[in-house]
Amino acid sequence: MTVFKTNSKTDSQTTNNLQRLTIKHLHEVASILAVAGSDVVKGLSQIDKTLPPRYFYSDRGSELFEQICELPEYYVTRTETSILQECATEIVKITGECELVELGSGSSTKTRILLDAYQQQNLPLRYLPVDVSGGMLENTAKQLLIDYPSLGIYALAGTYEFALQQLPAKQLATRAIAFIGSSLGNLNPQECQIFFSQITEALQPGEYFLLGVDLQKSKHILEAAYNDSQGVTAEFNLNMLEHLNRLYDGNFDTTQFEHWAFYNETENQIEMHLRSLKQQTVELHALNLQVDFAAGETIMTEISRKFNIEVLQEELKSHNLVTKKVWTDVNNWFGLFLCQLQ
Numbered sequence: 001m002t003v004f005k006t007n008s009k010t011d012s013q014t015t016n017n018l019q020r021l022t023i024k025h026l027h028e029v030a031s032i033l034a035v036a037g038s039d040v041v042k043g044l045s046q047i048d049k050t051l052p053p054r055y056f057y058s059d060r061g062s063e064l065f066e067q068i069c070e071l072p073e074y075y076v077t078r079t080e081t082s083i084l085q086e087c088a089t090e091i092v093k094i095t096g097e098c099e100l101v102e103l104g105s106g107s108s109t110k111t112r113i114l115l116d117a118y119q120q121q122n123l124p125l126r127y128l129p130v131d132v133s134g135g136m137l138e139n140t141a142k143q144l145l146i147d148y149p150s151l152g153i154y155a156l157a158g159t160y161e162f163a164l165q166q167l168p169a170k171q172l173a174t175r176a177i178a179f180i181g182s183s184l185g186n187l188n189p190q191e192c193q194i195f196f197s198q199i200t201e202a203l204q205p206g207e208y209f210l211l212g213v214d215l216q217k218s219k220h221i222l223e224a225a226y227n228d229s230q231g232v233t234a235e236f237n238l239n240m241l242e243h244l245n246r247l248y249d250g251n252f253d254t255t256q257f258e259h260w261a262f263y264n265e266t267e268n269q270i271e272m273h274l275r276s277l278k279q280q281t282v283e284l285h286a287l288n289l290q291v292d293f294a295a296g297e298t299i300m301t302e303i304s305r306k307f308n309i310e311v312l313q314e315e316l317k318s319h320n321l322v323t324k325k326v327w328t329d330v331n332n333w334f335g336l337f338l339c340q341l342q
């Protein structure tokens with residue numbers, strides 16, 4: 001665990017800020033338990049090749065994701081932001097004094113809307129962001145400390161799974177786990193069930209789960225959002241290969257793969273792939289892995305499932321997560337669920 005220490009040049013304000021910040025690195029634990037890269041070996045050794053979406057998030061990948069959020073075609077972030085702006089005060093009135101755990105916190109931009117709402121009600125502020133992108137987590141935490149002088153932060157650098165098992169003791173009256181940005185859509189139905197079980201294990205009865213999900217809508221709108229005209233999503237997708245090269249001493253040539261995303265209407269999910277432009281062999285030396293690609297063969301890098309409010313509500317209920325309220329936008333494009341563990 002890193003409790004931030006200051007150097008002699010640090011002024012007293014910075015010292016005060018850093019005393020409010022703890023960062024716990026879960027990587028070592030993760031690598032012992034999961035054997036680093038075993039998910040890459042498994043995914044690339046299958047007939048239908050896959051890679052876990054968490055490998056998008058190198059520091060560069062996190063920057064690219066921030067750019068995606070600003071794209072005209074990517075309605076997701078804008079829509080969820082507008083919902084949060086409408087309902088943050090109501091959420092705070094329901095939860096009262098409450099510390100916020102956020103899974104996949106990224107830049108915490110939308111979270112600020114909630115922090116502002118707790119602050120406006122003169123409630124104490126405690127935030128526990130969780131993210132695999134350690135650089136993004138640390139930079140964001142330091143900026144939040146400057147902008148919120150009474151905020152205490154306990155940041156966990158690592159995966160959702162390990163973070164949920166290692167949350168520190170609660171310091172405020174209640175706790176909410178936030179999972180916004182429709183990251184739930186990256187989990188397949190089976191992973192989703194396991195994830196909900198992990199949420200219920202991490203919460204105590206009466207505590208909250210705040211979930212933001214993208215809803216089912218026309219194929220045309222969805223496909224435009226994942227095939228933007230500026231090519232940022234394509235760069236984000238291809239960056240995963242660069243990240244794997246760095247992590248595992250690999251030789252993926254990103255000019256020999258292309259971005260491909262489409263809406264699978266049967267499964268109600270966007271599928272994002274990287275397609276090999278030729279027959280080629282790639283090596284990831286640190287994993288002792290050699291992968292053959294036929295021309296046109298793809299690696300699925302992400303699914304982004306699109307949800308139906310009633311169906312999801314029932315699923316949550318089967319995990320004792322009872323929906324207190326769902327907020328949507330005027331188009332019914334995005335849903336924000338506030339659930340309470342029974």
Ligand SMILES: C[S@@+](CC[C@H](N)C(=O)[O-])C[C@H]1O[C@@H](n2cnc3c(N)ncnc32)[C@H](O)[C@@H]1O
Pocket residue numbers: 053054057062065077103104105106107108110130131132133158159160161180181182183
């Ligand atoms: C789609 S972005 C969402 C960021 C932010 N919550 C938002 O709504 O804009 C997903 C974030 O989750 C992080 N992430 C992805 N997979 C993760 C995992 N398995 N465990 C922890 N963090 C993860 C990424 O680094 C990234 O910051």
